[in-house]
Amino acid sequence: MSASAAIGVAYLVASLTFIIGLRMLSSPVTANRGNRVAAAGMTIALIATLLTPGLANYGLIAAGIIVGGAIGAGSARKVRMTAMPQMVAIFNGMGGGAAALVSSLEFVHRTSGGGTLQTGQAFTIALGAAIGSVSFAGSLIAFAKLQEIMKGNALQFQWTKIASGLLVVAVLALVVVITLGTDTIPVLIALLAVAVILGLVLVIPIGGADMPVVISLMNSLTGLAAALTGFVLNNELLIVAGALVGASGTLLTRLMARAMNRPLSNVLFGSFGATVTGGGELPAGATVREISVDDAAVLMSYSQRVVIVPGYGLAVAQAQHQVRELADILSSRGVQVKYAIHPVAGRMPGHMNVLLAEADVPYSEVYEMDAINGEFPSTDVVLVVGANDITNPAARSDPSSPIYGMPILNVDEAQHIIVLKRSMRPGFAGIDNPLYYNPRTAMLFGDAKDSLQKLVAAAKTVAMPRERRTRSGEPEVVQR
Amino acid sequence: MTEILLGAYVFILAIVVGFEVIGRVPSMLHTPLMSGTNAIHGVVLVGGILVLGQAHTITTQIIGLAAVLLGSLNVFGGFVVTDRMLKMFHARPRDQR
Incomplete structure (x- = not known):
């Protein structure tokens, strides 16, 4: 052979x-x-x-x-699980950059010494270099936002929409120019530069809450760029691998956009949260009820079913281990504890599952939205930890709300809802959450990790009667 | 042109396989899926090695070296971080295993 x-x-x-x-x-x-x-x-x-x-x-x-x-291996070994989205974003950018460089170098090799490119080669090289550059720049911005080197909030500039539109046209025009035979190095450099700027302008206006979509999209772009380098080098392995990744990224992008009930174009150009216009008008006289740590601990200890809903706040506070600790104490007292995960909770698809797995929560206790939504009416207490928009009932009931139509976790159907939250500041979407004004909702303000530690300590001291449940299954009246 | 056509065959079939295979990944594993596919597109390192292996000027050698460097970061980082994550997924709590 x-x-x-x-x-x-x-x-x-x-x-x-x-x-x-x-x-x-x-x-x-x-x-x-x-x-x-x-x-x-x-x-x-x-x-x-x-x-x-x-x-x-x-x-x-x-x-x-x-x-x-x-x-690569060193940083992969050290990175905290809460920082996984930015890790994936930066590795993705590296792959995109590598693909752009490979295409560019092949361009240089084939055009040096007076050589010219065939039309097909010129097209795949130019497109691969362009898509790789967009992914490189876009992923780096996503990394900077997730790492909080850059402000993570959504920005709304009218000019960014126009600018990205013009940049897309410019990139396509330069690809056409190269394909049609103007294969000189200055044109290639212009293409790379315009594509990098496009990547920057595309991702800079997008807020943190939309990062699951952005990361998925960048992943699929890098896959596509890798596949294109396979065409350039006549290497089927690169084509297969790139196509697999492109398919995966595309599927996840669609899934994430659907979980937000927004088309991709709206995620990219809608600048969610930057322009909050009305919506979510609260009923007059709505008040927020606070609950003490001790009361919350007692309420949960005397429940039959508790569902914990983690959100990005859990990751920020690094509180996954404390959540598990609280769940362990509740379980040891006969409370059934489950976790409910919304598809876009966190900053990348599946982010919360990884954090819970890190805290050694068995995945058999972790439920997807569709699997658990029917169980909320029979749930005694829902504990919301650092999640906001994914629990906002306005998405169901208020057509004027910007998130109307987005599937949510129906936590408001539970008997009691306890929300761990820093303050009454609205979530990333910048929308008020009527859940907090629900008479069955109680707020426990403070840092999630801190609150959970206090809850763990309080739950340990809750005195439990020997026969803790009445026959009807109702929690007993608490004697204190 | 036939080579591009052959590439297109492979590309389209791989996309179809990709949709079939990845559609079965449960949402609980979407982060490892993403970092795992991330590592797989690091295969562009193969391309980096091939182009650097043909570079004969300082400029092209620098560009090729950068491609190999970025590709290696992507491959090694991606597989290691995915391995770390997947080791954490358990059906039962640790003491019951």
Whole structure:
């Protein structure tokens, strides 16, 4: 077998491991093995690539892999689970940047010494360089916002919509120019520059609450850029891998946009939360009821069913372990505790599940929105930890609300709702939440971690009667 | 042109497979899915190695080195962080296993 055929077989094996690895992600039982299968395939592909005949610069290649690999693996090992969205965003940007550079370098190689590009090659190179650059810049902004290097809130400038529109046109025009044969380096540099600016202008106005959509979209763009470099280099492995990632990112983007009940165009150009116009008018005389830590602890300890609803505030406060501790105490007292996760809770798809898993919450206790929404009417206490818009009943009832139509967790149907919240400041969408004025809702103000620690301490001291439940299943009247 | 056409075949079939396979991933695993696919698109490192292996001027070597560096960050970081996350998912609490 010739060397190139052997390399081709190695690439085929690697492509298969990627598909099998992703297939194994369909269950948490096999997921970790799936990731290792894909990693093994990647190793095979890299070794095969290094054995390609005629490669030069082995020293530089080794240096790049060792330094990049060490930084990547090192930071991946250290990153906190709460910081996972920005980690994924920055790795994604690295991939997009790498794809843009590969396309650009291939452009330089093929046009140097008076060579010209065939039409098809020119098109895939230009498009790959452009999409990779957009993803690179957009992901870095997403990283900066999530890491709070940049302000995370939504900005609304009329000019950003117009600017992004013009930039998209400019990028497409430059791709066409290169495809039609003007394959000079200045045009390529112009394309890269305009694409980077497009990535910046696209993501800068988008607020933190919409980051699950942005990260998914950037993921799919990087996949597409990687697939395009596969076309450029006639490398089927890159095409397969890029297409898989593109499909995954596209699916997640659609899922996230649907969970917010907003089309993608509205996420990108609607600048949610920057222009709050009316909506959510509160009934006159609506008041907010506060609850003390002790009362909240007693209420939960004497419940049969408690549902915990985590939101981004949980991640900010790093309070996942305290939540688990409270749930453990409640469980030890015979309370059934479940967790309810909204699809867009947090800053990336599945963010809350990872945090709860880190706190060793078994995934069998964690429920998706559709699975748990029917259970709220028979729930004694819902504990909302740092979540806001995903519990806002205005999404169901108030057509004038900006989030009207968004599917929410129907926590307001529970017997009691306790909301852990810093203050009465509105959520990321900037919309008032009528849940807080519900007579069955009680607020416990303060930092989520701090409040949870106090709740844990208080719950430990709640005296429990030996026969704690009446036959009807109603919690007994608390004697204190 | 036939090579591009062949690429298009592979691309479209892989997209279809991708939708089929990824549609089965439960939402609880969407973050590991995202970081895992993230690592997979780091395969662009293969492209980086190939282009750096053909670079003969200082400028192109620098660009190629940057591509390999970014691609390696993406691959190694992506797989390690996904592994870390997936190890945490358990059906039962730790003491009952």
